[in-house]
Amino acid sequence: MCKRLEELRASIAIRYPSSFRVYRGSKLSREEVENLRVGALVATNDPITGISPSEGRQDQQQYILFEINVNLLETPDLVIADVSDESVAPQENEILFGLGTTFAVQQINYDDEHCVWHIELILSSEVNHINEQYKKYIHDRLQECDATMFFGNCLGDILGDYSAAMRFFHRQLRIKPIDDPYRPNTLYHLARVYRCMGLYSQAVNYFRRAMLLQRRRLPQSGYAYAQTISGLAMLYSETGRTKQSIDLQTKAVQIFRTYLSEDHVQMAIVYNRLAYVCYQEKQYERAQSLLSVTMSVLKNKGPLNYTGYATSLDLMGTVKWAIGMKHEAAEYLTDALKMRESFLTEEHPLVARTCYTLAKLYAEMPQGHSAAMSYALRALRIREAKLTKNHRELILSLDLVHQLTQNSFEADA
Known part of the structure; x- marks a missing residue:
């Protein structure tokens, strides 16, 4: 058409x-x-x-x-x-x-x-300009890594189809020779998919297998090794092992700095991850400082609707909420949601994640119950469609909807 x-x-x-x-x-x-x-x-x-x-x-x-x-x-x-x-x-x-x-x-x-x-x-014509920026960004990234990995990442990161991404990367492992130089990178991306699916033991296994192969090829594989360390750190942050996570993210930052300038997009992405762990550790001032740097880099280096920028907005909103600035938090989170909806599919788990956070925030605000329930139901619907039944985020959404429903009944009574 x-x-x-x-x-x-x-x-x-x-x-x-x-x-x-x-x-x-x-x-x-x-x-x-x-x-x-x-x-x-x-x-x-x-x-x-x-x-x-x-x-x-x-x-x-x-x-x-x-x-x-x-x-x-x-x-x-x-x-x-x-x-x-x-x-x-x-x-x-x-x-x-x-x-x-x-x-x-x-x-x-x-x-x-x-x-x-x-x-x-x-x-x-502004979107044409954004598209040209995005084409240049993809061209530059293709110089740094295996192009086949982008297809698998598109299945998971953009479309939110983690099962399809998992099958794709498993197939890549089957068809690649045992000494293929991109085999460690394939293990890393498969680990990321398992982490997003909430299958943490499998994710840890593949992260460690990737790190083992990458360590053997140091210093040539230093960049990829830092990526894998950062990915494992994210897993630790999601499973409550924040001390280990912050140590690993800090190590990843140090390695990346030997390869990249401070204004490189990959540096901004790892700063996002480090900021999230700082938030978990209640280091709110440091988290805000990291996110400010990240948003500045992503605005200047990537297309405006780059998914990392939406993550920065989401995290900044979460931090603002933690320090009691609820209305400012709502503005950041709403902007993050709009950006994720424009860049990802509307049924993507990351869209659900922002909806869930907005629901929790509005539940604490006067006259916010209706908005909270709307966001909570949307997050639940996406997670039921996209995540496994035992996924931690699906369970959180079920609990939130139940809690909001209970609060509504008590208010009516």
Whole structure:
């Protein structure tokens, strides 16, 4: 379909002037509408066939009429096509935008008479710029590691399909020669998958096997060895062995510094991990300092929606919550959630993790029960679909939903 839209792109300049308007009806939650601001970027990928008016601005579901201003001269690279001739309803003069097309908000007004929001948009080329940044980032990373590992990481890190990632890396181990130079790296990535699945004993086994092979090849394998140490440290932090974790993360940082500059993306990622352990150890000031450095590096070095930046926002929100700054914490966590939703799938376990944290936070805030339950249920739904039945995070979500439900019953009584 995307290819066909690109083919039809040229014909739209013939049928339409360089500047014209199109309209689209949609439905958003009240929270999403309230978060819209002039200048913000939005993507509307869920068309609906019709609109029935809501009862007012307090309804949970709000109805939107988007008015989109198109200027073909200002956005020559964006894919837009008139599909009237291929539509079952040609009289509707239907126009489709390419997948991922992004718009900038120009005006926001509410029609009290008809209970409908009118939002004026213009096409934005900013996402094209982000895509170019991302292509460069991937190209640079491919110079540093085996490209096949990226496919396995995409299955787990981006799509959240840990079972598929596990099968992929096991297959790589079967087909690679015993002396293949990338075998230790495959063991490391398989260990990461098992850690994400909550299968910690298997993860420790593969981390240690990777470290054994990497130690034999020092100093040439020093970079990969530091990665594996950092990964094992993350496992220790998740299983409550924070003293061992902070020692290992500190060791990993020291090794990385012999290979990388302080503003390298990998340094930012390991600082994220170290910041999380500092948070666990209640070293909040150090955690905030590390996260500030990390966010600065990731903003300058990686694409803006790079997943590590979302992790930094999530952790900063968690730290702010720990020191009693709940409203600021909610802002960081909400930003982290939006970024994760834009970069990952909406059903990714990391999305669930941020939803869970927001649920816990709102549960402590006045009038926050409704938002807490909404986030808690979403986190539970994702974890039930993506995680094993005995996974620690699934159990935490079940307990939280039960607790919030119990609190609701007690409040009603």
